[in-house]
Amino acid sequence: MRQLLNTTKCFVLISTASVFSLLGLFLHGKRYQQMHRSYDTRSTVQQFRHIPAVTYTASTVYEYPDNYSQYFNADLKREVTPLNFKTLIDRPGFCDKNSTFLMVIILTMHSHVELRNGIRTTWGAAARTGRWAGKLLSQSVQYLFLLGTNNNSQWNKKVQAEANIHEDILMFDYTESYNNLTYKVLTGLQWLQKNCADIRYVMKIDEDTFIHLPRILKKLSSPEWNQSICGFYAESEAVMTTSKNANDFSVYPFTHYPPHVKGNIYFMPFSIASRLVNVSRHFVFNVIEDVHITGILARVIGLRNKYKGFTRAEYSRGTPAHACDIATGIRVASTHTSPAYYSEIWNKINDPDACISIRQQIQKYFSGNAE
Incomplete structure (x- = not known):
């Protein structure tokens, strides 16, 4: 009798273990789908942003993206990252007058008026007039500043007044914060889809980035550059585990990011940018803007x-x-x-006697007389 009871207990334990093993395999196989579904339970984007994702265990964190390529499969039948923000400061008709070769979207903050003016009076002025150091730019360029809302309503009013004067600001109704930078870029690109569909290329920069427009336009005249995502390239970068850029392994279950370009400045054909926006609605949100847009979503679309x-x-x-x-x-x-350095650079650009030794060296190099 005792032997029979021991045999029965053993059978029950083995059966229970088998059930849990099978359940574990089933859950592991479904974990990717659950990760996406867990984000699709609230009606608004701002609520959606705080829904906890599936918690990964050490066994489901992978080293490189190639180790778990299924992660990059988007469910195109399900919208998990809505981009339904209202446009609070709009620029209807901004692209109606002329076709635009390059559109530059600039991430800025409410209080950084001097940086915006630094752009407006330097390379931004060249974009508006089509002239750089007295010479015509080879292609048309436009720019727009992007903003969310500030918790201080007075700053929102100040930006509205500034927008009325300069007509170069868009504001959307997400809260201005570091964790919303991805939304900031995606909503800006979505606005361009609806209002500036005929632009050829789009560039994203930070407000403290001075760009040499003739050099950028020259690159975009080359097939080597005008069919790619371009910028400061990072091929296989380890994720960060501390600071504001710390990786959330419940959202991105890898220890290395996919190839991507850094967010200070990047540009690409607008056709590619549109595809990234479209698929972003069907893929889990990531707060690391440059990695998400130029790396993760780029891989999702192949x-x-x-x-x-x-x-x-x-x-x-x-x-x-x-x-x-x-x-x-x-x-x-x-x-x-x-802001002061914007002016210093611009003054040297417009002064043919500035930086004369460097200009002479460049001229000698391209004339074939360099020693």
């Missing part, structure tokens, strides 16, 4: 090996470029640019 990166001689992410390097076109862009 863009692999479609990147073109700046050389370190052309662009440095960490420090501002020397004013003469920008003025002479050695560098394509400078980050961490202050």
